[in-house]
Amino acid sequence: MTVHIYNTLTRKKDAFIPVETGKVKMYVCGMTVYSDAHIGHARTYVAFDVIRRYFEYKGNTVFYVQNITDVDDKIIAAANKQGIDPLLYSQRFTDRCLTDLDALGVRRADLYPKASEAIPEMIHMIEQIIQNGYGYVADGDVYFSVESFSDYGKLSGQNIAEMKKSARIEPGDLKRNPLDFALWKKAKPGEPVWPSPWGPGRPGWHIECSAMSCSILGPAFDIHGGGMDLQFPHHENEVAQAEAATGQQFARFWMHIGLLTINGEKMSKSIGNIINIKDLLQRWDAEVLRMFFAQAHYRSPPDFSEKALTDVEKGRERLHRMKERLQEHAKKASAEKPTDSKLQEPEKQYLLTIKDFQDEFEAAMDDDFNTPKAFASLFEFVNKSNRFFEQYLNPNPELCKHALDVYLKTSSVLTVFQPPTHTPLKKESDITSALQALLQKYDKTIDTPTIDALLQALLEARQDARKEKDYKTADDIRKKLESLGFEIQDTTRGSVWRKK
RNA sequence: GGGCGGGUAACAAAGUGGCUAUGUGGCGGACUGCAGAUCCGCCUACGAGGGUUCAAAUCCCUCCCCGCCCUCCA
Numbered sequence: 001m002t003v004h005i006y007n008t009l010t011r012k013k014d015a016f017i018p019v020e021t022g023k024v025k026m027y028v029c030g031m032t033v034y035s036d037a038h039i040g041h042a043r044t045y046v047a048f049d050v051i052r053r054y055f056e057y058k059g060n061t062v063f064y065v066q067n068i069t070d071v072d073d074k075i076i077a078a079a080n081k082q083g084i085d086p087l088l089y090s091q092r093f094t095d096r097c098l099t100d101l102d103a104l105g106v107r108r109a110d111l112y113p114k115a116s117e118a119i120p121e122m123i124h125m126i127e128q129i130i131q132n133g134y135g136y137v138a139d140g141d142v143y144f145s146v147e148s149f150s151d152y153g154k155l156s157g158q159n160i161a162e163m164k165k166s167a168r169i170e171p172g173d174l175k176r177n178p179l180d181f182a183l184w185k186k187a188k189p190g191e192p193v194w195p196s197p198w199g200p201g202r203p204g205w206h207i208e209c210s211a212m213s214c215s216i217l218g219p220a221f222d223i224h225g226g227g228m229d230l231q232f233p234h235h236e237n238e239v240a241q242a243e244a245a246t247g248q249q250f251a252r253f254w255m256h257i258g259l260l261t262i263n264g265e266k267m268s269k270s271i272g273n274i275i276n277i278k279d280l281l282q283r284w285d286a287e288v289l290r291m292f293f294a295q296a297h298y299r300s301p302p303d304f305s306e307k308a309l310t311d312v313e314k315g316r317e318r319l320h321r322m323k324e325r326l327q328e329h330a331k332k333a334s335a336e337k338p339t340d341s342k343l344q345e346p347e348k349q350y351l352l353t354i355k356d357f358q359d360e361f362e363a364a365m366d367d368d369f370n371t372p373k374a375f376a377s378l379f380e381f382v383n384k385s386n387r388f389f390e391q392y393l394n395p396n397p398e399l400c401k402h403a404l405d406v407y408l409k410t411s412s413v414l415t416v417f418q419p420p421t422h423t424p425l426k427k428e429s430d431i432t433s434a435l436q437a438l439l440q441k442y443d444k445t446i447d448t449p450t451i452d453a454l455l456q457a458l459l460e461a462r463q464d465a466r467k468e469k470d471y472k473t474a475d476d477i478r479k480k481l482e483s484l485g486f487e488i489q490d491t492t493r494g495s496v497w498r499k500k
Numbered sequence: 501g502g503g504c505g506g507g508u509a510a511c512a513a514a515g516u517g518g519c520u521a522u523g524u525g526g527c528g529g530a531c532u533g534c535a536g537a538u539c540c541g542c543c544u545a546c547g548a549g550g551g552u553u554c555a556a557a558u559c560c561c562u563c564c565c566c567g568c569c570c571u572c573c574a
Contacts, residue, residue, distance in 0.1 A: 011504090029574070037574095044574040074572070153503095156569080162502045163570070205572085227574035232503085234573090257574070258505090266568080295523080297514080299505085301568075311512065311524040318523085321537070364514090372514045376522035383522095383539095390539055471533055478535075489537055496537095 003058070005223075006299060006368045008231060008254035009155055013368050016253060018222045023063065024055045027213040027251065029226030029234070030066040030112065033093035034075040036276040037100035039289075039304060040267055043260040044227050046293035046415065049106045051225075051255070053413045054365050066109035067212055068094050070116045071192060071202055080190050087116055087192055100277040105286045105418050113216060115208040119194045122203045122211040125245045126183045126196075134244035138174035140186030140199045146179040149240045155254060156232035181237055183207050206237040213251070214242055224251030228259050228301075258301040267304075275304070288313045290415040295375050299368075315379070319416055322382045324498060325389060326404040333401035347396050350388045354403050357381040361410045374414060381407070431484055438480055442473075455486065459495045462488075 004013040018024050028048050031041055048064075055062045069075075070090035079089035094114070102108070115122075126142055129135040134148050146152050146160060153159050163179055182204035187193045193200045213221065219242060226235065235254065242250040259266075262273045280289060292312045296302035340348060357377055364373035385403065389395065411417050428451065435454035439445065442461040446453050458477055465473040478488045486497045 031574075032572085040574050042574085072572090157503050158570070159502080165501070228504090229569070229573055232569065233571090259568070259574070261567085268573085295513080300513085301505090303512085307524090308512070315523050370514070372522075376514065379522055386538060466533075469533075475534070487536075490532070490535080491537080492531080
């Protein structure tokens with residue numbers, strides 16, 4: 001009933017009860033926009049998309065905020081290299097990155113606050129931190145004093161003494177302690193600059209998330225998340241900043257997404273194995289990619305490979321065939337609900353199967369969003385449904401409609417069966433003319449050359465050939481249709497086609 | 501060195517005291533002109549060694565491996 005979430009703060013699964021009943025406020029660390037969105041981003045944002053969808057499935061209203069980091073060392077470096085204004089540069093990539101995620105079929109967050117537009121909030125928070133004695137000014141820079149904040153390390157499980165041993169001390173640094181981090185950086189040539197009480201400069205790396213999440217969601221919002229790599233130091237610092245400034249507990253639940261590897265290797269620039277979403281979508285269907293990410297438990301590191309995608313693609317076919325099978329059986333359904341009294345014994349059993357499936361799905365998702373288990377319940381339902389339909393040829397349409405509804409509702413949480421987000425490779429008119437050409441070859445014509453009608457006519461032509469035991473022709477037609485993207489199946493009740 | 505997470509059948513991946521996970525792949529069968537789909541059956545599973553228990557992949561102990569973070573990262 002209640003969702004349990006593994007909370008990085010407590011290192012156990014805690015019962016999730018939102019601050020405001022029926023409302024879930026979540027903040028997820030977004031992209032630093034200086035290059036195209038890659039599959040690491042895809043992994044994380046698909047994971048949160050599923051989480052968000054499940055909260056909605058449970059009847060919650062979700063307010064999902066994902067920041068855009070558009071003021072950052074790497075952006076500045078990249079922009080300066082090309083002689084472009086850094087803010088203009090990041091603006092360009094913001095659109096590109098979000099479009100990439102759109103193409104993947106990841107639903108957009110409700111709000112994408114940008115660092116560059118939240119400077120006043122950040123300055124305000126830095127002032128509070130200084131006022132409360134946790135920050136200090138040093139020649140136009142402002143630093144956070146880690147040692148003055150006794151809870152420092154509570155999120156990542158680090159302790160200050162141990163960290164000090166491995167801390168790097170950079171020359172020319174004005175930090176009192178090597179672990180201290182910058183809240184505000186004094187202006188340097190070639191960098192974007194904003195005025196501040198400490199002189200012109202720009203915000204440090206971590207302050208944007210503390211400031212924006214607190215100002216938009218209030219300090220004690222429900223869920224804060226991001227990739228596992230952000231746990232330390234980024235999120236640790238966020239907690240320190242926000243709690244030092246507000247004196248209140250910051251985000252209540254912290255969720256960290258397992259990082260993707262590629263063929264067993266860490267994805268990194270130095271290895272040169274970064275794959276962009278855009279490139280991948282050239283070769284793979286968005287749904288396959290989403291399913292690959294959704295199928296991995298969010299805290300585990302999935303290993304990306306072509307083989308893995310192929311396996312997922314096959315599994316997806318199975319899900320799609322079931323959807324079609326259910327739709328077929330549900331065609332004549334009235335708006336009525338299936339009631340026990342109108343059902344035959346096997347149908348009553350199937351009604352129970354549907355109920356069990358939904359219960360299992362929810363139990364899996366309630367348990368820290370156990371998507372592998374949720375998928376298992378989905379596939380199990382497919383198996384049981386197939387078995388039912390094999391034995392029971394004319395099932396109650398309302399019953400099947402009900403099964404379909406449950407099937408679609410649960411699947412869509414896992415991002416399956418979403419409307420296609422890209423244009424198909426072949427245009428409809430091309431397919432029509434190809435089908436027409438094929439039909440003429442077998443001396444047939446039809447009045448209204450729709451795809452449906454053409455396929456029907458071709459299947460009839462093929463059926464004639466089969467009757468005459470002209471299997472060469474029959475196989476030929478099947479092969480040609482296959483190449484046009486139509487799968488032909490000969491069943492006991494005649495030949496049927498489906499789009500691949 | 502400090503922190504965190506792993507090692508499950510051919511591959512991927514859940515499970516965490518007794519109950520077929522699941523997906524992909526392989527083999528055999530039913531159906532079929534063939535193919536496909538679907539169904540049925542099968543393919544030495546729990547890193548190693550001890551222990552607790554009526555019962556351990558699951559709890560305890562010892563050991564061996566692997567990954568990630570501690571520097572920018574989703």
